[in-house]
Amino acid sequence: MTTPPSTPTSRTIRRALCPGSFDPVTNGHLDIISRAASLYDEVVVAVFVNQSKSSLFSVDERHEMLSEGTAGYPNVTIDVFEGLVVDYCRVHDIPVIVKGLRAVSDFDYELQMAQMNRGLAGIDTLFMPTNPEYSFLASSLVKEIAKWGGDVSSLVPPNVLKRLKERTGTSG
Ligand code: PNS
Numbered sequence: 001m002t003t004p005p006s007t008p009t010s011r012t013i014r015r016a017l018c019p020g021s022f023d024p025v026t027n028g029h030l031d032i033i034s035r036a037a038s039l040y041d042e043v044v045v046a047v048f049v050n051q052s053k054s055s056l057f058s059v060d061e062r063h064e065m066l067s068e069g070t071a072g073y074p075n076v077t078i079d080v081f082e083g084l085v086v087d088y089c090r091v092h093d094i095p096v097i098v099k100g101l102r103a104v105s106d107f108d109y110e111l112q113m114a115q116m117n118r119g120l121a122g123i124d125t126l127f128m129p130t131n132p133e134y135s136f137l138a139s140s141l142v143k144e145i146a147k148w149g150g151d152v153s154s155l156v157p158p159n160v161l162k163r164l165k166e167r168t169g170t171s172g
Contacts, residue, residue: 015094016040016126019085022047022062023055024160026142028134030069032100035128037073044094045070049082056143056167068159086121097123102130102137146170 016036022029022045036043047062057065059080070076081088085097097117099110107127114125130137134155142152142164149170153161 013041014039015042015044015092016096016098017085017089017092017094018043018045018098019048019081019088020045021050021053021055021139022066023057023139024062024142024156024164025066025069026134026137026139026156026160027154028100028102028130028137030157031131031134032098032128033070033076034073036098037070037076040096040098041075043073043076043098044079044092045076046079046081046085046088048085049080051082057163061163065160065163069157084120086117086123089123090121095123097125099125099127100130101127102135143168 016039018029018033018036020029033043033045045066047059047066049059055062063078063080066078070078089095089097097114099114101107101110110125110127114127117123117125137155142155145155146152146164147168147170149168152164156164
């Protein structure tokens with residue numbers, strides 16, 4: 001009896017997408033990204049280009065801050081996208097979106113988007129409860145506090161803190 005030739009074992013690469021504005025990335029975002037990186041083989045963090053929303057940082061700056069903040073995770077890559085998130089997922093063969101949920105108030109809108117994305121393209125969304133330490137944390141609040149010189153050093157990584165100080169001209 002002949003034994004069948006051995007074939008290399010192949011396995012589907014599990015990919016997930018973490019989309020967002022990241023203006024700027026906070027410790028809350030990084031918590032979700034790092035946990036997604038431990039669950040999936042590859043995680044793409046995609047900065048959404050929203051022409052109708054004014055931002056403090058340019059897309060390139062946000063990309064750079066994310067790259068610096070995720071340098072310790074070899075399976076995390078940073079990209080930029082414009083258009084529908086489901087189109088990005090389709091083109092890049094990503095079946096799952098990972099979103100952090102800070103509180104029940106996030107759930108209404110996130111559920112609506114998740115159901116729409118599933119209906120549009122069969123893309124699923126995995127909701128990850130935010131670390132309670134960051135349940136109040138939002139980029140918009142960080143920007144406002146930083147603008148008035150408040151201390152945001154516990155809310156963002158050092159590279160973002162430095163840029164916030166430069167951009168807002170404060171020492172906060
Ligand atoms: O960090 P944010 O601003 O909360 O991120 C929101 C984002 C970018 C994830 C969401 O607005 C989005 O997915 N935008 C892409 C456009 C899109 O697909 N809209 C339809 C969603 S059902």
